[in-house]
Amino acid sequence: MDKEKRKPSLEQEEGIEQAEQGVEQKRSLLSGLRDRFSSLRRDNLSLEQQVRREASEHREEGKAETQREIDAERDRRDRQKEETPQEREKRLERMRQAEEQQERDRTKTMDEIAREPRSYEERMREGEARRTREEAETKRKREKESHMSPEEIQQAIREERQREEESRKAEAARQAVDRMWEREREEERERIHLEAEMKRAEEAREEARRLEEQTPEAQRARELRDMEARARRHEEEKRAGIGLTEQERYQRDQKQKERLLKDAAERERRDREEQEFAERRHRALKEERAPDEKVRELMAEKMSLQLEDGTRLDLRETVPALVEALRKNPDAEYAARAIEDMSRTMEKAVEDALMYASDYKDKLDQLTAEFQSKIVAEAGRYDIDLTNPLPEEAAGVDQEVSAEQAAEGRLAAALEGTKIIPSDFNDLMAVERSTEKKKGYREQRQAILDKLSEGAAEDGEELKAMIEKFAKDVRRGMDENFL
Amino acid sequence: MENDVQQMTEDELDRSIEEMREKIEGEVERRHRLLAELQKIRKRRETRKDAEGRQEIERLKKEIDGL
Known part of the structure; x- marks a missing residue:
């Protein structure tokens, strides 16, 4: 055994x-x-x-x-x-x-x-304690094994293997957990590191800003801003009366009082003037309804023209005749209109001069001079006798004129279908600078008028073509001169 | 060193293995810390270089403006 x-x-x-x-x-x-x-x-x-x-x-x-x-x-x-x-x-x-x-x-x-890892010593101590425990366990086990039967030893070996297997599994699980923890710690470290980096970057930016603010240019700009702010504050304080001595406050109040009084006086003066103006206007309007001798006298004085030969013309009679004479010449349409306008202005100016202050009289004298020189100039240009702007004409001439007028009437009617109106021709003649073109337009118009005077029908082939061409040329001329 | 290992009993081996594991773990931790510090230093240097570059650009701009 x-x-x-x-x-x-x-x-x-x-x-x-x-x-x-x-x-x-x-x-x-x-x-x-x-x-x-x-x-x-x-x-x-x-x-x-x-x-x-x-x-x-x-x-x-x-x-x-x-x-x-x-x-x-x-x-x-x-x-x-x-x-x-x-x-x-x-x-x-x-x-x-x-x-x-x-x-x-x-x-x-x-x-x-x-320094060595801080946890190293601790871990060593823990390891030592664990090893002592394990050694004691092994010793106890061996002592136990020495009294065991082969079956019991076999059983113990199997149990030991099982424990080892479990221990291996537990170790694997522990390592997995450790790895997970390690990953988390790593991430945490990374996060802290990033945060620190961001903070440092921010500090560097702040430092750069601070240094930038210390440059001479920035300092000058800041000083300028400070000065402006100080000036503004001082101004505001002055307005609000802060920091003023008694004397300064008194002077400021006095100045303000003076300014207010001056404003009030100015306002009063304006009101008075407006009132006077309204009264004068009211009086003048009443006088207009029954013009007195004074108006008539001034009107007669200003609306008269003394010629070189000593003849005195009453422009209130001469002007309408002159305008009519000018209108007979298509080239003088603008002159006629200008004289009509000036005549109206003169009449109004005479009334104003009587109604308002003396400076209107100076204006009236100026207008009178301009008006008179315009009348003389236009009459001279179109060879009109101012003493007889519309001379008596022979009956034949009258008939001729009336025939021509009739033709013009028919021309105006014929132009209705075109893109021009009869006055366009006069306007064009007034502004066209080329005498050759002027002559061409005039000849075209005269040729049409002649045809119409001869009794040609407006819808006749030839006349129709002439009118269309005339209208087209006038339109083009207007575009060239007015656009 | 090899002889030393060959002459060890199983218990000594276990203890040495455990010790070695602890040491390795410590070194790994230390390595992490060193790497983090290195990274930190490099970042700081980079930031400083950036700032210097910016200052240099500003200086050149001012010089050009002054021409």
């Missing part, structure tokens, strides 16, 4: 073999882990050196930048010559302190990085 007990069974041998294999696997795992650790350690050292190098470069850049800022600031101050040496010393001291603080912050960060 003892012999059988000492001799290991097949299953026991199998177990021993598996245990040896397990130990081998652990050895190779440990070797792999050591390699991995060495490699990580090496990488981290190199990374740390890189971080230190870049941090140092960053510091140097920061120092250079600060120095540049200090120099720029000093130059600016020197230029402006506003800073006293004490102020400058203080400012430089402040900048040095800020730089030192930054330096301390950077060093602190590097020290933290260089």
